[in-house]
Amino acid sequence: MSELPIKDRMKIPRHHMIEQDAKQRTANFKEVNLGYTKEMALAEAMRCIQCKNPPCVAGCPVFVKIPEFIRKLETGDLAEAATILKMDNTLPAVCGRVCPQEEQCERVCTLGKKGEAVAVGYLERFVADWLRDYGKETAPAPVKSGKKVAIVGSGPAGLSCAGDLLRMGHAVTVFEALHEIGGVLMYGIPEFRLPKAIVQAEVEALRKAGVEFVTDYVIGLTETVDELLQKFAAVFVGVGAGLPYFLNIPGEQLVGVYSANEFLTRVNLMKAYEFPKCDTPVFEVKGKQVAVFGGGNTAMDAVRTSCRLGAARAMIIYRRTEKELPARIEEVKHAKEEGIEFIFLAAPVEFTGHDNGWLKSVTVQKMELGEPDASGRRKPVPIPGALETIPLDAAIIAIGNGSNPIISKTTPDLKVNKWGNILVDEKSMKSSKKGVFAGGDIVTGGATVILAMGAGRKAAQAIDEYLKKPEIWS
Amino acid sequence: MNKIIEARNLAPDVKLFKIAAPQIANKRQAGQFVILRVHKEGERIPLTIADSNVQDGSITIIVQGIGKTTKYMNTLQAGDSIMDVVGPLGKPSHIACFGTVVVIGGGVGTAIAFPTAKALKQAGNHVVSIIGGRTKQLVILEEELRAVSDEVYPTTDDGSYGYQGMVTHKLQDLIKAGRKLDFVLAIGPIPMMAAVSEVTKQHHIKTTVSLNPIMVDGTGMCGGCRAVVDGKTVFVCVDGPEFDAHQVDYASLAKRNRSYLLQEKTAVEEFCKLDAMIKEKEYVRTAH
Ligand SMILES: Cc1cc2nc3c(=O)[nH]c(=O)nc-3n(C[C@H](O)[C@H](O)[C@H](O)COP(=O)(O)OP(=O)(O)OC[C@H]3O[C@@H](n4cnc5c(N)ncnc54)[C@H](O)[C@@H]3O)c2cc1C
Ligand SMILES: Cc1cc2nc3c(=O)[nH]c(=O)nc-3n(C[C@H](O)[C@H](O)[C@H](O)COP(=O)(O)OP(=O)(O)OC[C@H]3O[C@@H](n4cnc5c(N)ncnc54)[C@H](O)[C@@H]3O)c2cc1C
Ligand code: SF4
Ligand code: SF4
Ligand code: FES
Numbered sequence: 187m188s189e190l191p192i193k194d195r196m197k198i199p200r201h202h203m204i205e206q207d208a209k210q211r212t213a214n215f216k217e218v219n220l221g222y223t224k225e226m227a228l229a230e231a232m233r234c235i236q237c238k239n240p241p242c243v244a245g246c247p248v249f250v251k252i253p254e255f256i257r258k259l260e261t262g263d264l265a266e267a268a269t270i271l272k273m274d275n276t277l278p279a280v281c282g283r284v285c286p287q288e289e290q291c292e293r294v295c296t297l298g299k300k301g302e303a304v305a306v307g308y309l310e311r312f313v314a315d316w317l318r319d320y321g322k323e324t325a326p327a328p329v330k331s332g333k334k335v336a337i338v339g340s341g342p343a344g345l346s347c348a349g350d351l352l353r354m355g356h357a358v359t360v361f362e363a364l365h366e367i368g369g370v371l372m373y374g375i376p377e378f379r380l381p382k383a384i385v386q387a388e389v390e391a392l393r394k395a396g397v398e399f400v401t402d403y404v405i406g407l408t409e410t411v412d413e414l415l416q417k418f419a420a421v422f423v424g425v426g427a428g429l430p431y432f433l434n435i436p437g438e439q440l441v442g443v444y445s446a447n448e449f450l451t452r453v454n455l456m457k458a459y460e461f462p463k464c465d466t467p468v469f470e471v472k473g474k475q476v477a478v479f480g481g482g483n484t485a486m487d488a489v490r491t492s493c494r495l496g497a498a499r500a501m502i503i504y505r506r507t508e509k510e511l512p513a514r515i516e517e518v519k520h521a522k523e524e525g526i527e528f529i530f531l532a533a534p535v536e537f538t539g540h541d542n543g544w545l546k547s548v549t550v551q552k553m554e555l556g557e558p559d560a561s562g563r564r565k566p567v568p569i570p571g572a573l574e575t576i577p578l579d580a581a582i583i584a585i586g587n588g589s590n591p592i593i594s595k596t597t598p599d600l601k602v603n604k605w606g607n608i609l610v611d612e613k614s615m616k617s618s619k620k621g622v623f624a625g626g627d628i629v630t631g632g633a634t635v636i637l638a639m640g641a642g643r644k645a646a647q648a649i650d651e652y653l654k655k656p657e658i659w660s
Numbered sequence: 661m662n663k664i665i666e667a668r669n670l671a672p673d674v675k676l677f678k679i680a681a682p683q684i685a686n687k688r689q690a691g692q693f694v695i696l697r698v699h700k701e702g703e704r705i706p707l708t709i710a711d712s713n714v715q716d717g718s719i720t721i722i723v724q725g726i727g728k729t730t731k732y733m734n735t736l737q738a739g740d741s742i743m744d745v746v747g748p749l750g751k752p753s754h755i756a757c758f759g760t761v762v763v764i765g766g767g768v769g770t771a772i773a774f775p776t777a778k779a780l781k782q783a784g785n786h787v788v789s790i791i792g793g794r795t796k797q798l799v800i801l802e803e804e805l806r807a808v809s810d811e812v813y814p815t816t817d818d819g820s821y822g823y824q825g826m827v828t829h830k831l832q833d834l835i836k837a838g839r840k841l842d843f844v845l846a847i848g849p850i851p852m853m854a855a856v857s858e859v860t861k862q863h864h865i866k867t868t869v870s871l872n873p874i875m876v877d878g879t880g881m882c883g884g885c886r887a888v889v890d891g892k893t894v895f896v897c898v899d900g901p902e903f904d905a906h907q908v909d910y911a912s913l914a915k916r917n918r919s920y921l922l923q924e925k926t927a928v929e930e931f932c933k934l935d936a937m938i939k940e941k942e943y944v945r946t947a948h
Contacts, residue, residue, distance in 0.1 A: 408683055439888055444884070
């Protein structure tokens with residue numbers, strides 16, 4: 187293969203993702219992004235100029251060897267590309283789909299300075315999907331250490347920790363409170379952004395490799411952390427941030443007001459969109475008015491879900507402006523294409539209901555941008571008297587999650603901060619309790635899949651060291 | 661998969677199941693519940709652990725068939741399995757020696773109250789049980805309650821058995837008779853709990869009720885089970901299910917429990933189509 191000069195590489199325009207047509211996709215729950223063809227992936231790979239000190243790698247929270255895997259992809263060695271990718275990222279098919287790339291690897295890509303960044307995420311997704319569909323998992327039989335580790339929670343933090351520990355030769359058992367493995371990947375992020383089959387394939391691979399999964403098991407209630415420590419040499423706690431915040435405004439008890447967690451769990455985990463074939467119902471939103479309060483991933487997922495359930499008017503109501511929306515650019519773009527309405531600079535102050543207890547409307551306080559604060563950002567301030575009432579049939583609150591107290595309440599010597607996040611040593615993910623490590627959203631508060639995964643891997647490393655030398659625990 | 665060891669009818673549409681769940685049997689305390697899912701397409705529903713047996717590793721639940729899932733459950737028999745059972749969830753009942761306690765069960769609420777009545781008796785209380793039903797057949801667990809109570813008063817709305825009238829009337833009779841009541845536990849339909857609460861509030865009797873909102877996860881993750889107690893939002897699955905009866909906002913709870921009325925009707929209609937029922941039963945039978 188002849189080498190393509192850098193300047194020619196830089197002339198290739200970024201390849202856009204093939205997407206399901208906006209009209210069509212609002213009527214189904216299938217994935218919106220359809221993936222690159224092999225030709226597109228190889229051509230996109232050619233755009234990478236193989237920087238010597240690649241800024242993209244520094245921009246990735248787990249330091250995926252981006253130029254190396256892209257190089258192998260360019261030469262058509264997909265197996266090797268996958269191997270390199272997997273060295274740093276245990277869930278590339280997931281991260282390739284849900285990482286906020288424009289904030290991480292792609293934000294700092296050299297090409298992005300003048301034109302468009304290399305589509306690192308799309309390439310990652312392509313390679314990972316190829317691996318799942320055509321690759322051979324070559325898991326070398328690990329040496330058994332004879333040590334057993336318990337993992338609490340089966341989100342990205344727990345799964346990546348489990349995978350690494352297994353490779354290091356330890357026996358691993360994952361305990362999950364729900365009936366499905368995968369954490370937010372299964373119950374939160376909808377099918378149209380992350381197909382459940384992809385998560386399940388990752389879980390099956392781990393199961394085949396020897397990880398034991400125990401569902402319907404709430405640590406703290408079914409068994410405590412202290413009881414686990416009698417049977418396991420170490421415990422990793424990756425229970426996520428699963429305690430929904432509410433707005434604390436009048437009317438929040440009305441029928442029709444959901445937390446995003448409840449709405450998404452009903453639809454994703456319990457498949458309410460297949461009601462009555464599946465037994466779990468969700469409010470009838472077909473032809474109705476739905477508002478989602480918030481502006482992050484969760485809010486976008488909720489509003490786009492309600493649009494797929496047939497809402498006549500599906501809107502995002504957000505306190506600040508479009509610039510501050512914490513959701514990914516791609517999600518906002520997709521949402522707009524799907525006809526989602528955005529109402530900015532509006533904060534809910536009250537829900538009102540019909541006599542039968544059903545939601546009727548929300549009153550919002552309109553805001554304007556005030557003087558710049560210390561950080562230079564203009565803070566929204568209420569416009570006196572500017573109240574607006576919007577008729578609503580369903581309201582979904584997506585303003586974030588706190589930490590679930592079940593573990594901390596039942597493990598008194600596990601130190602947490604005032605928000606209930608488990609305190610750990612950042613380097614080793616060691617908690618205040620001997621033999622207990624923690625990572626992911628339960629430590630950081632709601633963050634990202636890749637950060638949770640990175641934390642799980644860091645903890646696996648530290649747990650391995652601890653199992654070899656328990657005396658290192660100071 | 662959790663195997664059903666024993667299944668028997670207690671009343672029309674009320675069935676008792678002993679289910680293999682050794683770890684839950686080990687851990688559970690009076691007042692706690694499980695969430696179960698009968699099959700792959702099933703809903704997650706909360707049911708109180710009425711009793712447990714550490715020797716054979718079983719828990720007992722008592723189910724009243726009121727909707728699709730519970731009616732379906734009541735077609736199951738010994739040897740069948742339940743796909744998922746998770747627990748024990750919720751806070752255990754606060755058990756202490758109060759003196760004379762009145763345990764009031766309305767309908768299937770009697771089953772929910774039974775384990776706590778037993779624990780209250782063991783703690784040295786004088787236990788008076790009032791168990792109500794619309795009619796004779798709906799008064800359940802009388803024999804079991806007699807074993808853990810000092811006095812048992814069945815009541816029926818139609819007078820077909822025991823005292824004619826509602827449980828609150830019987831309670832008022834006790835109060836009028838000058839009985840010193842130190843604590844009341846009331847579990848049953850929301851209007852019943854609200855009515856008991858009204859009565860005991862007037863007489864300053866400490867009272868606890870067990871709330872039964874619609875739940876999904878049962879671990880504090882969804883907020884669907886929220887209720888208003890003492891003006892504050894609580895998550896019943898983790899903060900309860902038992903609360904101070906005099907602080908509960910019953911009206912909003914009652915409205916929230918009707919959230920899916922329309923859908924539930926569809927679900928039951930679906931269920932009643934015989935073919936679906938047979939198919940689903942086949943599914944569960946062949947799944948283990
Ligand atoms: C709707 C939504 C959309 C999101 N979109 C994105 C996105 O596009 N990109 C991105 O990077 N991030 C996104 N996030 C954030 C991301 O999903 C989380 O940061 C990540 O999943 C955290 O992983 P975790 O392993 O720490 O916890 P989780 O994924 O929350 O998993 C924790 C698991 O532990 C279980 N558990 C809890 N308590 C117990 C217990 N006591 N015993 C046993 N098990 C227990 C829970 O049931 C759960 O399965 C999104 C989050 C949500 C809610
Ligand atoms: C902590 C707790 C403990 C419980 N213990 C028991 C028990 O020991 N035995 C028992 O038979 N039942 C118990 N219940 C009630 C039981 O969970 C419901 O009857 C069940 O979920 C109804 O499901 P379904 O699909 O059969 O009916 P659905 O079709 O879902 O509902 C039928 C009717 O019941 C109402 N309803 C729906 N969900 C609930 C609910 N969670 N609680 C009350 N009413 C509801 C609906 O408004 C509707 O009118 C308990 C509930 C809670 C919260
Ligand atoms: S893991 Fe995420 S941030 Fe890292 S390279 Fe992949 S897409 Fe980029
Ligand atoms: S910064 Fe961009 S061009 Fe440079 S190595 Fe990374 S992906 Fe390639
Ligand atoms: S049932 Fe979900 S928080 Fe209680």
